[in-house]
Amino acid sequence: MRVGTATTDPGETATGWLDVTTLPTGGRERLPVLLAEGTGDGPTLWVTAGVHGDELTGVAAAQDLLDDRLPDRLAGDLVVVPTVNPAGLRRTSRESYYHGDDPNRYFPDPDADQYRPPRVQQRIDEALFDAVTGDEDAPVTDAAADALLDLHTAHVGSLPFVIRDRTLYGDRRDEAAAEALRDDLAALADALGLPVVTEYTDPEYTGEGLHRSLTGAVTNEAGVPALTVELGTHSVVDETERARGVAAVYRALVNLGALDTLPGWVPDTEPITSGVDYRLRRAVHPHTDTAGLVRHRVAVGDVLTEGDPVADVVSPHGEVRATVATDHDGVVLGRGEGMAVYENDPLASLAVRDEAPLVVPREES
Numbered sequence: 397m398r399v400g401t402a403t404t405d406p407g408e409t410a411t412g413w414l415d416v417t418t419l420p421t422g423g424r425e426r427l428p429v430l431l432a433e434g435t436g437d438g439p440t441l442w443v444t445a446g447v448h449g450d451e452l453t454g455v456a457a458a459q460d461l462l463d464d465r466l467p468d469r470l471a472g473d474l475v476v477v478p479t480v481n482p483a484g485l486r487r488t489s490r491e492s493y494y495h496g497d498d499p500n501r502y503f504p505d506p507d508a509d510q511y512r513p514p515r516v517q518q519r520i521d522e523a524l525f526d527a528v529t530g531d532e533d534a535p536v537t538d539a540a541a542d543a544l545l546d547l548h549t550a551h552v553g554s555l556p557f558v559i560r561d562r563t564l565y566g567d568r569r570d571e572a573a574a575e576a577l578r579d580d581l582a583a584l585a586d587a588l589g590l591p592v593v594t595e596y597t598d599p600e601y602t603g604e605g606l607h608r609s610l611t612g613a614v615t616n617e618a619g620v621p622a623l624t625v626e627l628g629t630h631s632v633v634d635e636t637e638r639a640r641g642v643a644a645v646y647r648a649l650v651n652l653g654a655l656d657t658l659p660g661w662v663p664d665t666e667p668i669t670s671g672v673d674y675r676l677r678r679a680v681h682p683h684t685d686t687a688g689l690v691r692h693r694v695a696v697g698d699v700l701t702e703g704d705p706v707a708d709v710v711s712p713h714g715e716v717r718a719t720v721a722t723d724h725d726g727v728v729l730g731r732g733e734g735m736a737v738y739e740n741d742p743l744a745s746l747a748v749r750d751e752a753p754l755v756v757p758r759e760e761s
């Protein structure tokens with residue numbers, strides 16, 4: 397197997413680099429690669445992390461995935477890229493400094509209008525996408541992904557959870573193929589030991605460019621099941637969530653049939669659940685129509701019923717100006733950071749009851 401400069405034979409692990417662009421000051425921007433090639437045949441799982449450069453727990457979890465004992469146990473291959481956005485990592489910044497915007501919104505969408513030549517962040521994203529999908533021009537052999545997990549973090553103190561995209565049909569695949577992709581995504585998501593949250597509905601999904609996130613493009617462009625794993629707090633490595641991230645990847649290997657059981661070296665973490673028995677989708681909710689200072693009335697993990705108060709908005713003197721309630725049943729994933737809010741600012745990240753279809757015609761998106 398080969399990814400960039402890293403090569404393995406069956407039964408081996410290796411490290412190397414995937415070149416993605418030339419730096420103006422000399423040298424190359426390159427992504428670290430770790431490989432484990434199993435002694436048996438089976439699926440190839442890719443794990444990526446750090447596309448948002450301040451989401452460090454995912455980077456640490458990805459760095460800790462390989463073990464010298466893994467290849468002998470493995471039927472298939474594991475490809476790990478622990479730092480997808482080195483420019484962001486250098487500055488502990490969500491964005492790279494190439495464009496100053498979200499690097500996780502430039503993965504391929506052939507339907508997107510492109511009036512000017514792609515700039516460097518898009519070129520980097522395209523190089524990674526080509527490697528993941530085994531494009532013939534990419535420096536990859538026998539390592540195209542059968543599934544991908546992209547490790548992120550969310551809000552300060554947030555609940556860990558996994559995000560699966562809705563699957564689209566149209567030009568790329570018919571409805572039956574989109575349903576099969578939905579089922580593969582659901583099986584993989586349910587295996588990770590974390591609450592499962594479905595991505596925004598359209599038009600918010602495409603409006604926010606999420607079909608051009610790494611997992612959105614791998615799922616809906618390449619047709620390969622890909623999930624986003626959110627591992628709690630950003631900007632510091634959280635040891636509990638790092639362990640949960642490592643365990644989630646190994647659970648995925650078991651689900652995919654690459655391992656029979658969880659090896660003994662995998663961190664011993666209990667699966668966690670959402671606490672509700674209905675399907676959930678992501679929602680930035682509720683928003684305040686009153687400016688002021690936020691005093692949350694909910695904690696992460698709380699189960700909410702429509703109409704429950706989420707936060708008070710108080711004056712600088714501490715007098716309550718408004719109480720903001722949720723319009724949905726759901727679960728608190730994270731609380732908004734900071735205290736000061738302007739009108740229409742969001743107060744929380746919720747997972748709310750999802751009644752929208754999981755398979756959607758692409759024409760509508």
Ligand SMILES: [Zn+2]
Nearest residue numbers: 448451548549
């Ligand atoms: Zn992220």
